[in-house]
Amino acid sequence: MTWQRRHVLATDDWSKEEIELVLDQSNAMLEVLARPIRRTPALRGRTVVLFFAEASTRTRISFELAAKALSADTSIITASGSSIEKGETLLDTVRTLQALGADIVVMRHSAAGAPYFVAERIASAVINAGDGWHAHPTQGLLDALTLRTALGDLSGKRIVVVGDVLHSRVARSDIHTLVPLGATITLCGPPTLMPSAWRCGQLPAGVTFDEDADRALDGADAVIALRLQRERMDAGLLPSLREYALTWGLTEARVARMRPAAPVLHPGPMNEGIEIDAAVAHGPRSLIERQVTNGVAVRMALLHLLAGTPAVEVAA
């Protein structure tokens, strides 16, 4: 298996082998991160531009740490305080990025599909760090890494994704990363926050829907809780946060319905007491902090693969 891709836009057309390659490389990167000096010269002299047209702290810092651990030069373009705020179009930004000559552009954008727009018009490699409701491939991969480490081979494992699936790029990328690895996904959440086609039976392969959280969690191998955006209430999609917490929130009693020690994941940042109780978020099943570490490793692996530089040496 050799790496062929120029961009990482979504994993919806990735093979199992490609996903496994990235996860294996990520494990190598975890070893780099465990060293006293967390740095390897793999991307020395390369430029990584972090283009964040939508606010993000966690993902941006994760990518920044990943790029720095590989010794890449990084620069950051964010929406606030840049010309994007003054009405610069995405096309203008692409032309600027092209002229700057970045090797890799990591981009976060509120519009689904924006990374495709950029990738089609630029010589750099593009990594999607989240586009609208569409995809967040590095999140899908870090969730897969976290679950594979906890559960071993994922084939036959049933993972519950609970929450606002309709507006969630995390849910879509989890589907397109975990299903190729052999897992099945049970989507769970308010019917108003589920794509209508999926609620009505036109589901992607390997995915089912169950609006009842207790039933969905019964015997599950893991659960991924999604962040609930408070503005969904204003749109009439939720009666109240209390109703949501009562019906779909991850309580200790609910997660106990899963297999013993079945892990709990959350992409962060969490609304504790709404989609997840503090006791669960910080309890023995929680891998939420592990996800953060794995995120840096996955991003290092992708930056490294896209840069096409020789493999990172890992001490035996």
Next chain:
Amino acid sequence: MIVAGARRIDAEGRERTEDVRVGEGRERIDGGALLVLPGLIDLHAHLREPGFEESETVATGARAALRGGFTTVCAMANTQPAIDSPGLVAELAARGRDARAARVLPVAAITRGRQGKQLADLVELAAAGAVAFSDDGDPVDDAPLFRSALEYAHAAGRPILEHVQDRSLSGRGVMHEGAVSAALGLPGIPAAAEESAVARDIALAKLTGARLHLQHVSTAGALELVRRAKADGLAVTCEVTPHHLSMTDDWVAGSRAFVFEEAGGLRGARPPQTLPYDSATKVNPPLRTAADVHALWRGIADGTVDAIATDHAPHASIRKDVEYADAAFGISGLETALAILLMAVEAGLGELGAVVRALTSGPARVLGMPVPDDLILVDPAAEWTVTADALASRSKNTPLLGKRLRGAVVVAVVDGEARYGKERVRAAAVAR
């Protein structure tokens, strides 16, 4: 010259072989491989002038129309300013005459400034030459106002052409709501947004007894409502577009295969797949499902569909070369419509006679006018590739760029004058 032995189809879809005179001269050429059709009538085109001349003008739009075989086009009123006064109607008609291309028929706005608040002077606008009324681009949301509009249009002897969309349901949607929008993470426009608007409008047509024409019907459910209204004897008509007769929401995800060409297009076509989120596929109403496409073709076969109209919606690249969610709705359609329809007929989706009716006598009946004595000569076997350079329209916003089509207009005759392609007749005939 005389084009001898051509296959001629009249406005009622009847076919016979005969010799056809085109322009001056007594030279006879063999027309055995050519089709002769009445000049096509487009009930629905956006010519963008005044106000959006960077996208299209009356002259460029009327030339694009001729190139596509449309010798008559109805120009929608969503210009800047909107066509809502007799002076603007007269000005638009004059620019159409000056272009000496397709015949341009002005459609006037239903409400002042297309604001949906206050009726325009419909009777006066009709007297100035408006052939119909439409706020197209926007529906008339206010039901009592729409009721009044129907009454006044009836008094003016003109149809209302209504853009059927319940905007409270379509919301911020940018494509058909279904499995593809779910996968792409784009906000959807449910079929219900169209169907509930059609139901309201039909109820008001029944209440008023006025003539109501529903624009760009795109769902099986909406068409079923029209079918029932017609069975009830209401004066309700409707149109469908060539893109809704050939493309699906899969095109937003990157497919470029027509519903009728599963195998992947003509020889020389680019691969029937491209990157997702191409804003050229963004159109309102959105591209729907294959089941809807087939339902629209059944509507053409049984007469539920009165007209095929292009909804030609040219947009300058500045309005399309942006994120999918921010791009303008619309497909440039005048120049590709006939080829798409001929290919669909060839693939067995419909009958040529029914398609010709829906492009000639059907729209003429909607407007309450006779079919003009125009004709076009078509080479149904001519293959061509859709490129920016090949299009006469000022804008190139079509998802068909790079795709190979079959069927091209050779000559278009308007008011007895060959205004398009007369130099090409002999070449086309000899090439066969």
